Amino acid sequence: MPYQHTVNSHTWAFADLRELMAKASPARSGDELAGIAASDAVERMAARMCLADVPLARFLDEALIPYECDEVTRLIVDSHDPMAFAVVAHLTVGSFRDWLLSGFASETALEQLRPGITPEMAAAVSKLMRNQDLILAARKCRVITRFRNTLGLAGRVAVRLQPNHPTDDMQGIAASIVDGLLYGAGDAVIGINPATDNIPALSRLVHMLDEVISRLGIPTQSCVLTHVTNTLRMIEQGAPVDIVFQSVAGTEAANAGFGINLGILGEARDAALSLRRGSVGENVMYFETGQGSALSAGAHHGVDQQTCEARAYAVARAFNPLLSNTVVGFIGPEYLYDGKQITRAALEDHFCGKLMGLPLGCDICYTNHAEADQDDMDTLLTLLGVAGVTFIMGVPGADDIMLNYQSTSFHDGLYLRSVLGLKRAPEFEEWLQRMQLIDAAGSALPLAPSHPALGALRRLGFRF
CATH class of the missing domain: 3.20.20.70 (Aldolase class I)
Structure with a gap:
């Protein structure tokens, strides 16, 4: 389906979700090399405004690379957890950004959400974020x-x-x-x-x-x-x-x-x-x-x-x-x-x-x-x-x-x-x-030639 955004009687149209995602990306030489980048900052912003209104659930219906010809797409689709996704299933890409930056997106909530997030959803919301948004949201994600x-x-x-x-x-x-x-x-x-x-x-x-x-x-x-x-x-x-x-x-x-x-x-x-x-x-x-x-x-x-x-x-x-x-x-x-x-x-x-x-x-x-x-x-x-x-x-x-x-x-x-x-x-x-290589605060300690750590390394055949 086509995606459109209109401002002051001018309409920007994007043939499909794949084109919309590419046009919404911050400027980078690789996308320009591929011929898929936005033509200028105005088109890029129009694409972002349009992307912000796309329901997250759309990414489950419209594959950027067809399921039939790509095993990574099949992995993404077949491993998606609808129960985990249910928490944010009603959101658009733009409102998902707001949710991620809010207090509702706690460390526990984000951990439970992981199986419900496809890479395309993650990429889409990142395109709407400032650098500080990316830092703030990532800092709340704990992976051990x-x-x-x-x-x-x-x-x-x-x-x-x-x-x-x-x-x-x-x-x-x-x-x-x-x-x-x-x-x-x-x-x-x-x-x-x-x-x-x-x-x-x-x-x-x-x-x-x-x-x-x-x-x-x-x-x-x-x-x-x-x-x-x-x-x-x-x-x-x-x-x-x-x-x-x-x-x-x-x-x-x-x-x-x-x-x-x-x-x-x-x-x-x-x-x-x-x-x-x-x-x-x-x-x-x-x-x-x-x-x-x-x-x-x-x-x-x-x-x-x-x-x-x-x-x-x-x-x-x-x-x-x-x-x-x-x-x-x-x-x-x-x-x-x-x-x-x-x-x-x-x-x-x-x-x-x-x-x-x-x-x-x-x-x-x-x-x-x-x-x-x-x-x-x-x-x-x-x-x-x-x-x-x-x-x-x-x-x-x-x-x-x-x-x-x-x-x-x-x-x-x-x-x-x-x-x-x-x-x-x-x-x-x-x-x-x-090994007496750092102190209690974690700072590196100076080493004398007779330091036991150096002796242990020499016994292993290290020459220095």
């Missing part, structure tokens, strides 16, 4: 997950220790791990993006991480961020895999470009669960996403990139992950042109993911050819900290020498915790205190 520690608790933010190396050199990786641990990073995960897909080399990385964690008794988890099928092979060969990683997207065709489908992800989760390596919980999956991935694969079906991103969260939440994050500025300026677009996209992603029940973190990042700099990342880091982000990245010097992009550093984690009074995962914080 567990493996060897507890993530997502109020007043806490975790850091993924990301010790990448361009040749997977063990000593280079080890040096970054030591650096991160001494700064108190690593409670989210110690996660390596490997430079190779060679199974024996990947297994060596998995074994090395397992030895560090087990010998030092660190209440955290490891992950080698290789393709899910490689991880399955390592599990079959007896490797001590903690967390299974995969990049996912919001359409079946885009996921096929990644070499995956829902069945493969289910098989991987079952395999990881069979190892029973968690000590306080069984969330065993880690997913990464990013606005523009479906468009870059030519698999977006004319849907705007932010809505495609929200659909990726439907894929992720189906497998109860320990971690999920948007790699917000990684795909490049063709999709998010500058710091302003990256900031807006990250706040949208965080809100939509949390609203849908994902433990959403963010790789606060940009590529070197984007119109962005570290000041933009400092601003976004602070905004996401206020919004209650689950975790951020900890990269030595904020410069990933393997993936060649700019992210956040171990120091940034210290800054965020200091300025907002945030703590680490409780089990990890207690370990750092036992």
Whole structure:
């Protein structure tokens, strides 16, 4: 059905819900590249006014990507919980925004609502929100997950220790791990993006991480961020895999470009669960996403990139992950042109993911050819900290020498915790205190060469 909005005798018409959603999106280079963005700010505002009057229930009747040709759409439709949705079923997109910002949308109410919210509903309401609305609503969404520690608790933010190396050199990786641990990073995960897909080399990385964690008794988890099928092979060969990683997207065709489908992800989760390596919980999956991935694969079906991103969260939440994050500025300026677009996209992603029940973190990042700099990342880091982000990245010097992009550093984690009074995962914080790496307030302690933590690391073969 057509959607229309009239102001002063001028009528803007939108052929269907898919076009309306695209035209209502904040300006970003990816939608312009796809030829689906609003022509100007006036048309964008007309689309938002029209979208505000659309009943939420409309999204259950009008699929943006047909049910018959997309397994992600089938997942969204078949898993929708009408009982959970009943609380807001009478609302329009605009009145849903008002409800989310009101006192009625408590932490408990939002938790109960999750199964009733489709990604298209989440994306639609985010398009009507100011940045402060996205922060306020996301902050009320609490998503808690567990493996060897507890993530997502109020007043806490975790850091993924990301010790990448361009040749997977063990000593280079080890040096970054030591650096991160001494700064108190690593409670989210110690996660390596490997430079190779060679199974024996990947297994060596998995074994090395397992030895560090087990010998030092660190209440955290490891992950080698290789393709899910490689991880399955390592599990079959007896490797001590903690967390299974995969990049996912919001359409079946885009996921096929990644070499995956829902069945493969289910098989991987079952395999990881069979190892029973968690000590306080069984969330065993880690997913990464990013606005523009479906468009870059030519698999977006004319849907705007932010809505495609929200659909990726439907894929992720189906497998109860320990971690999920948007790699917000990684795909490049063709999709998010500058710091302003990256900031807006990250706040949208965080809100939509949390609203849908994902433990959403963010790789606060940009590529070197984007119109962005570290000041933009400092601003976004602070905004996401206020919004209650689950975790951020900890990269030595904020410069990933393997993936060649700019992210956040171990120091940034210290800054965020200091300025907002945030703590680490409780089990990890207690370990750092036992190891005399932080004081009772959570501040990093200076280390003498004879410090017991350094001696323990040297006994593991770390040279520094």
